[in-house]
Amino acid sequence: MVNTPPPFEVTAEQIGQVFGVTYDDGVRDGVPSGIPNLYAGATSLHGIRIVTPDADDDGRPERQRRGAAGATFMDGQFGTENGGGPGTVWKIDGITGQVSKFADIDTNSGPG
Template identity: 85%
Template sequence: MGGPASGQLVFTPPPFEVTAGQIGEVFGLTYDDGVRDGVPSGIPNLYAAATSLHGIEIVTPDADKDGRPERQRRGTAGA
């Protein structure tokens, strides 16, 4: 803001958004201290633990009666 609040409008950058299709299901989040090369940046990094790290499995119900869901290579209805 460049100084104390005085009723002015403050620019806020648009939020960073990631969809489940891009990253998978997120099951963990953590921030670091924002230090880069020993110098504090004031902006921490956000790290996400997501299923995409382990490969995103797309499956549909068991069609061949072997007791296991069917692995799909592309998304489809019911997956």
């Protein structure tokens, strides 16, 4: 029997609902490693999920369709578990699998 390792996983709670991905050249300390890092950007393409604290004692936050006092992004929307938000780009180390915040891209208020 062949022993296969479990698949590598990064959850939405860690980095959000992913839309954009790209790889780098895998150069580490000026030396090509042959193993690139992955960069992933969270998106609201699949819809903005906002919630308020549990109001009906079912142990889950209440989904809101419109903004409300005390509303926050649902866990897993933008990777808030690791300090992410709209515009966060995550780096996934190609060797260790460690997830870290690479950049926060400010929101755009309009053209120009």
